[in-house]
Amino acid sequence: MDATEIPALPFIDEHTTIVEANTDAVWRELTARTDGTRGFRVAVSTRGRELALVGRHPFSRYALIFHLDETDQGHTRLRAESRATFPGPAGAVYRRLVIGTGAHALLVQRMLTKVRKSTPEGRGELRDKPPPAGSRETT
Template identity: 75%
Template sequence: MDATEIPTLPFIDEHTTTVEANAAAVWRELDALMHGARGFRVAVSTPGHELALVGHHPFSTYALIFHLDEATSGHTRLTAQTRARFPGRAGTLYRRLVIGTGGHALVVRHMLRRVRKRAPQGRGELRDQPPPTCRQSTT
């Protein structure tokens, strides 16, 4: 699955928190948290703005999309949106186990809390720098 297919997946849920740190600090913590996350591969990575992870297995095809938006001065709104498809009977059962029990929401809220707690502490002097910008080719 690639980034263009993410919008075709059914919406599951969305969770938001406000972090007392700039987007660069939030991005670094989010990147550190998701680095090496099993079952995911990066579909979109726009530092300081968006990170979309995708994955699949026999019971589901899924995406976890993080959006970073400037809230107030020095604060960042971090949103995690989940989209997934659960094919067949096994997929229906898997959805009940993962989504229906609230386990998925618990895990996502935990990830957001972790970033919210760690980003204000920063990673050394990088904490207060603006988010990196993407260079565009002029050729």
């Protein structure tokens, strides 16, 4: 699956948190936490704006899209949008197990909380500094 197929996937949910740091700092933390995430690959990576991860297995095709928006206070609104399709009877059972139980929402909320709590203060000095040499940032 590639980026052009994401909009065709049915919307599942969206979770949001406000991070008291600029988008550059949040981007660094988000990409560090999602680097090598099992079952996902990067479909879209627009530094400081959007990171779309996609995946598939026999019971589902899915996407997890992170949107970063700067607020008026210089903080970052981090949104995680989930989209997926669950084909066939086995997919319906899988959907009930993953979405219906609330497990998916709990995991996404936990991920956003970890990013929020782990991102260093990003206002000021981080805003104007280039990434450190040798960093593994995507652009």
